[in-house]
Amino acid sequence: MALDHGELRRVDAYWRAANYLSVGQIYLLDNPLLREELRPEHIKPRLLGHWGTTPGLNFCYAHLNRVIRERDLDMVYVMGPGHGGPAAVANAWLEGGYTEVYPHITRDEEGMRRLFRQFSFPGGVPSHVAPETPGSIHEGGELGYSLVHAFGAAFDNPDLVVSCVVGDGEAETGPLAGSWHSNKFLDPVRDGAVLPILHLNGYKIANPTVLARIPEEELLKQLEGFGYRPLVVAGDDPVYMHRRMAQVLDEALEEIARIQRVARSSGLEGRPVWPMVVLRSPKGWTGPREVDGVAVEGTWRSHQVPMGQVRANAEHRRMLQEWMRSYRPEELFGGSGAPVAEVREWAPAGARRMSANPHANGGSLLRDLVVPDFREYGVRVSGNGKQSSEATRVLGHFLRDVLRRNPDSFRIMGPDETASNRLAPVLEASDKVWQAQVLASDEHLGRHGRVMEVLSEHLCQGWLEGYLLTGRHGLFNCYEAFVHIVDAMFNQHAKWLKVTRGLPWRRPIASLNYLLTSHVWRQDHNGFTHQDPGFLDVVLNKPAEVVRVYLPPDANTLLSVADHCLRSRDYVNVVVAGKQPALDFLSVEEAVAHCTRGIGIWEWASTGAGEDPDVVLACAGDVPTLETLAAADLLRQLFPELRVRVVNVVDLMRLQPPSAHPHGLPDAEYEALFPVGTPVVFAFHGYPWLVHRLAYRRAGHGDLHVRGYREEGTTTTPFDMVMLNDLDRFHLVMDVIDRVAGLGGRAAGVRQRMVDERLRHRAYTREFGEDPVEVREWVWPY
The missing domain is CATH 3.40.50.970 (Thiamin diphosphate (ThDP)-binding fold, Pyr/PP domains)
Incomplete structure (x- = not known):
């Protein structure tokens, strides 16, 4: 008018x-x-x-x-x-x-x-x-x-x-x-x-x-x-x-x-x-x-x-x-x-x-997410590390029912990778939203879907931010290497959260949840371009009160972590989990207890009957955990008298002191896990210096030796990938030999065997195009 x-x-x-x-x-x-x-x-x-x-x-x-x-x-x-x-x-x-x-x-x-x-x-x-x-x-x-x-x-x-x-x-x-x-x-x-x-x-x-x-x-x-x-x-x-x-x-x-x-x-x-x-x-x-x-x-x-x-x-x-x-x-x-x-x-x-x-103060409209009991989706574990499952596929069944129970307040965003990331069960609850042309050959496309795929990490991130800021919930799943595309968007959202924590009139909003899969250690088929765990370093530059990083080692711990993240407020939660078949280490009950602690000793994988260890094998991430347990197995066989403690880290922030992060482990508890003067060989999912950065204030930091991704990658087999970065079981055993006092001289022959094993395994991959059966089918033998 x-x-x-x-x-x-x-x-x-x-x-x-x-x-x-x-x-x-x-x-x-x-x-x-x-x-x-x-x-x-x-x-x-x-x-x-x-x-x-x-x-x-x-x-x-x-x-x-x-x-x-x-x-x-x-x-x-x-x-x-x-x-x-x-x-x-x-x-x-x-x-x-x-x-x-x-x-x-x-x-x-x-x-x-x-x-x-x-x-x-x-x-x-x-x-x-x-x-x-x-x-x-x-x-x-x-x-x-x-x-x-x-x-x-x-x-x-x-x-x-x-x-x-x-x-x-x-x-x-x-x-x-x-x-x-x-x-x-x-x-x-x-x-x-x-x-x-x-x-x-x-x-x-x-x-x-x-x-x-x-x-x-x-x-x-x-x-x-x-x-x-x-x-x-x-x-x-x-x-x-x-x-x-x-x-x-x-x-x-x-x-x-x-x-x-x-x-x-x-x-x-x-x-x-x-x-x-x-x-x-x-x-x-x-x-x-x-x-x-x-x-x-x-x-x-x-x-x-x-x-x-x-x-x-x-x-x-x-x-x-x-x-x-x-x-x-x-x-x-x-x-x-x-x-x-x-x-x-x-x-x-x-x-x-x-x-x-x-709607511009979305926390005032936010309703609690209706979440089913994640324990009902857990994998039955007959013994620690004896069977395998695809962790993100297990999570997909849980997320499917989260979608069903929250038909107007929960969405899943991802850049064309929902099925690739093994989350396809969610498509039983919702199509992928699509308003453009649909052909007879298309699958799972629909006008009213709430799974959102577009080949732009920027759009996935931005859609989810707008959705969260107006009072709803969601999840962004992405290949780990390519989440870097939204580094700057993550920065801006983290800054927003930090500022709003000081504004009482701004009500808390649902957390921004990242699920990073198809990760660095299992991008063996795509190669070097797809191998980068550095988003964790970007995240940890942000204020401690708004960022959380979780590295669940198996399917049941992933379920427990996901349930916690979906219920949380005013955080950026980064969860890294593999999509390939991997060993199930913990029952649901054990996973809940372990994730609640965020860090803990795996007694079933340790030796020494609770005595002070000669060495601590620490690990964070699914593949590093696998290699750590395989190394612990070798050490049992090679040095049965050696007292080995296995410590797994789910919540990466537990490595920091409480003065640096709300999840930080008090010094006394940290030193109980990692006794001062005891060598620690730490197998880490990401760049190794990140662990040093988190733990540098700790007593005994000089005892800490970290193995992780060191920018060595190519199209190769999964085990050759860890060998390229010296994260494999044989190299971890060599690290123990080099660091445990009195072990080096009498173990020189064993150390040489480990070098030979690495050479043998590499030659096998070059000849047959896959890893030896003893690596592919290894399970925890005890």
Whole structure:
């Protein structure tokens, strides 16, 4: 519908108020309503922030407020342009949502002064759209993820509309380019809607943007090719732009409502073509046209701070004052500094305000996951290490029933690898969601599926983050080597969790759970490119209060760990488990006890009847555990008098002291497992220096010798792979001989036998293309 004169006046007033507040945040320490002439002491000593994208974000917000009120929409607002923080804060304050969570930032002149002062100021709030910002589910510190977060928020939220502003600089990133395809996974029956708004203001920090400089016909064809119907709003005249934006939003929302109505009543034939908005407006719109004789508005120079010498330059102060007064603040804020009724009432009320929408504080909506008793899915173990199973296939049956019991709050994401990772049982409970063409030869594809596969780790991660941040649960399974693709996304999410732990109004959300399989030690067929356990190192760079790493050695321990992770809150849990047939070491009851401890002695694999050991064989990870037990077996045969203790680590954080991690093992307990002065040979799943890093503060650290992946790999057999990295049983025995006092001299012949065994096994693989039967079929013999 067309805006009438009164609505035009009110939307413009709201927009001007948001712009005024945004400029004030960037520049002012004091004198927020310009009741006196600006003086140097009113100006911040360091001018930080980004103006260029902000007026466009405020423009969208103002117009979305209208359609929320008129249509009673449940809507959240995702701001893709990373440093649009002034806009997010300004609108939250205008709506009152900001004051509700920060009562000292009152909606009056003093509150406005505090609002301005805190922005990009020591002890204040960041310049980007951060966790501290009410209404935000998207960390603006890194570009490329806004649209995928928006779709993640919309899944299983049938009444939600997610408006998402995509910056034209952000649109150049690989993740954002892939995110346009998320519409092929959006179910108009079960899911909500996403309204992308591509904001073309022409420039990044110092360069033009690609999408703003290609012919409009080419741009629209590209967006149509992605499956959208673009509606264009372009210009710089406020009156025209307000009228056109209102018209376009009404058209887009009518189309969204029609798509959902038809799909939910009689069903859709084919995939819907969802509407989107292309907004073309000047960079730094309504700001200074020129500064010092150089064009600013509509150029890259308005990207950050249009005038940088305001404190020292009287002419710049005069220009700032004129700029801010051009918004006519006396019409927008009353005598107390509070927004006038015309501005306040333009915003929706209560939870319909985008700054107060509960979906943007997902923990407030979170329901406990309904989880079956994982013990019922456990493998029956007739004896420690005597039978084999595929750990992730066993887990798949458990996850299948988690899906069944949580039909609108649990999803599994993975890059085309659900079956490859042996999780195929979940497809008994749900298809893989798919809105595009389906052929007769396809399997397990369906419109209403909740297993999500797309060959983009970025999309899997982003969908899951959006899903979790709006109050649901999920799991991301991935080949271990390629989860590195989302290192930066993991970083941003971990930072979000750390910050929100200090914000009482942010309720805890379900943990981000990674299942990393097809791991380094069993990528023998794919080779060197697929062999990399380094994600663990990335994870452990993050704050201890938000990260957890688990290395379950068999199927039953994987079940126990998975149950714990799915129930947890506000963590990133990384679980590494193999998918190939592997020995079952522990019964379900033993697995529960062992995982509860996180680290422990396996008495059944140790010798010495509880006496102090001569050597400790430690292990973390399924393949390192196998090789450690095989080495323990050899040591029993070769040195029956040697007291060998086997210690298995499930929770990697137990290696740290309590001062470094909440799961850390107290020194007395650590030293009881690893007596000072006793050599420790540690077989580790990842890069060996990571264990040294975790345990460096421990007494006896000099006794610790770690074997792990040392960047040696190729296409070869599983046992040759561990031999390439000196993690094999024979080398572990050699490490014991080299480190146990008094053993080296009398064991020289044994050591030579171990060297010969390695050579024999390598020659066998080169001749026959597989490992010798005594390796392939080894089981714990006692």
